[in-house]
Amino acid sequence: MRKNKLFPAFFMMLLIFSTAAWPDDAEDNYKNYCWQCHGMSGDGMGLNVQDMSVQPRDHTSAKAMGGRSDADLFKVIKEGGLAIDKSVLMPPWGDSLSDDEIHDLVKYLRKLCQCG
Amino acid sequence: MKYLLLFLGFTFASATLADDGMAILQKRCANCHDLSGPAAQSVQALWQRKGPDLFYAGSKYNREWLEKWLVKPRRIRPAGYHYIQHIKPGKKRDMIDAATLTPHPVLSSDKAEDVAEALMKLKAPAEMMGAAAFKGGSISVSFGEMVFDKFNGCMACHEIEPGYGGLSGPEVYTAAKRYQADYLVSFISSPQAWNPKTPMPNKHVAEPNIQKIVQYLQALAKENWDEKK
Numbered sequence: 001m002r003k004n005k006l007f008p009a010f011f012m013m014l015l016i017f018s019t020a021a022w023p024d025d026a027e028d029n030y031k032n033y034c035w036q037c038h039g040m041s042g043d044g045m046g047l048n049v050q051d052m053s054v055q056p057r058d059h060t061s062a063k064a065m066g067g068r069s070d071a072d073l074f075k076v077i078k079e080g081g082l083a084i085d086k087s088v089l090m091p092p093w094g095d096s097l098s099d100d101e102i103h104d105l106v107k108y109l110r111k112l113c114q115c116g
Numbered sequence: 117m118k119y120l121l122l123f124l125g126f127t128f129a130s131a132t133l134a135d136d137g138m139a140i141l142q143k144r145c146a147n148c149h150d151l152s153g154p155a156a157q158s159v160q161a162l163w164q165r166k167g168p169d170l171f172y173a174g175s176k177y178n179r180e181w182l183e184k185w186l187v188k189p190r191r192i193r194p195a196g197y198h199y200i201q202h203i204k205p206g207k208k209r210d211m212i213d214a215a216t217l218t219p220h221p222v223l224s225s226d227k228a229e230d231v232a233e234a235l236m237k238l239k240a241p242a243e244m245m246g247a248a249a250f251k252g253g254s255i256s257v258s259f260g261e262m263v264f265d266k267f268n269g270c271m272a273c274h275e276i277e278p279g280y281g282g283l284s285g286p287e288v289y290t291a292a293k294r295y296q297a298d299y300l301v302s303f304i305s306s307p308q309a310w311n312p313k314t315p316m317p318n319k320h321v322a323e324p325n326i327q328k329i330v331q332y333l334q335a336l337a338k339e340n341w342d343e344k345k
Contacts, residue, residue: 022158024313031200032159033315035210036273036284045209047195048272048282080319088269091317095308 023101026108033096034059037089042112054087065113073106137234140227145170151238155311162313163198169311172240176299179236185294186228189220192294194275194283199315212283244309250297250330260332264288268321270329278341285316292330292337300330 024032030042037056039046044058058064068076076084078099080092097105110116141151153171156162173182196202196217204213223231255263265271274288275281281288291300302309304326307316321329 024159028159032162032313033317035200035203036282036315040203040205040210045206047199047203047210047212047284049209051281052272080317088267089272091269091272091319093317095306095318096313 023098026101026104029097029101029105030108033093052089054089056090059109059112062113062115065109066115070106070110070116073109074102077102077105133230133233134237135234137227137230137232140223140231141170141234144221145231153241156313159313162311163201165198167197170235171238172244172310173235174238175240175245176295177235178294178296179232181294182232182235183225183228186223186231187225189222191217192290193286199284240310245298245302246306246309248298248302248305250301251327253327253331255328255331255335257332257335260328260335263325263328264332268319268325268329270319273316276336288333289336289339289341292333297330297334300333301326304329 034042035046037046037048037052038044038059039049039056042059043061044056046056049055072084076086076090077097078092078094081087081090083092093102141149145151148166149168149170150165151171153169155169156165193199195212202213202216203210205211261276264276270288271281273282273285275283277289278287295303304321305318305323307314307318
């Protein structure tokens with residue numbers, strides 16, 4: 001009984017005193033950060049593509065995504081296109097996402113392309 | 117003595133203006149804008165905010181712009197706030213779902229002055245602003261555009277003139293009218309210090325280039341866009 005009453009209070013304290021940003025799940029992160037260019041369905045046809053000189057990758061295509069290892073995908077998400085000799089238009093997300101969140105996104109991308 | 121009275125009178129007047137402004141903010145603005153901070157700490161919490169945070173307004177906006185815009189607001193983010201709530205799939209790409217965008221509430225010029233007075237008192241905590249400062253100087257629009265677009269890929273999400281550029285972020289051709297130069301330097305060097313879950317990435321632009329970008333934004337803001345639209 002006692003424990004049950006204390007738990008919510010403890011949880012509230014955590015809520016109030018935690019200053020670090022919370023980890024989010026891959027689907028929410030994909031919507032918040034990636035939709036703008038890679039599109040609502042991940043096919044590379046996002047809101048922003050009209051005036052972009054290099055088109056975002058189609059994440060639903062096994063052909064476009066299959067050649068990359070998980071380590072490559074992790075690197076390009078964290079450090080951006082330039083880090084793998086690709087376009088500067090693919091941004092680095094290392095300040096927005098933790099390593100754990102990026103690993104989750106790599107798994108999410110594998111589901112989108114149904115490859116690997 | 118006369119001066120003291122004048123001084124007291126002045127501080128009193130400005131304090132009541134700000135009080136009136138704060139009352140309006142609480143009543144008419146707080147349901148969409150956060151006035152006390154901190155910024156959203158999760159993506160879901162960010163999506164629940166119906167407008168940009170205003171709890172650091174005094175460190176962000178140019179007062180003159182605020183007073184004008186509140187009387188005659190016009191869209192700043194082509195796809196609204198938050199962009200994911202105002203788009204739909206289209207034939208060639210995702211499109212802005214205009215039916216979901218609503219006009220911004222309008223204030224009378226008296227009220228706008230009170231509100232601006234109150235907003236300018238809301239300063240950012242020092243850790244948000246950091247040591248960033250604009251050092252002055254100027255640059256041509258064409259060289260500035262190279263730094264902004266070619267070298268750093270900022271145009272992917274930002275329009276650099278009406279109808280040209282990305283749509284998920286705010287238009288930048290009026291950014292220097294809206295925002296203080298030091299804020300621009302600080303935000304570009306660390307968007308996450310201001311808003312940990314902002315869809316804008318930290319592109320780690322080298323400091324001298326951040327200065328050039330802000331010079332470019334100032335050059336853009338000098339053009340008369342309303343006439344060109």
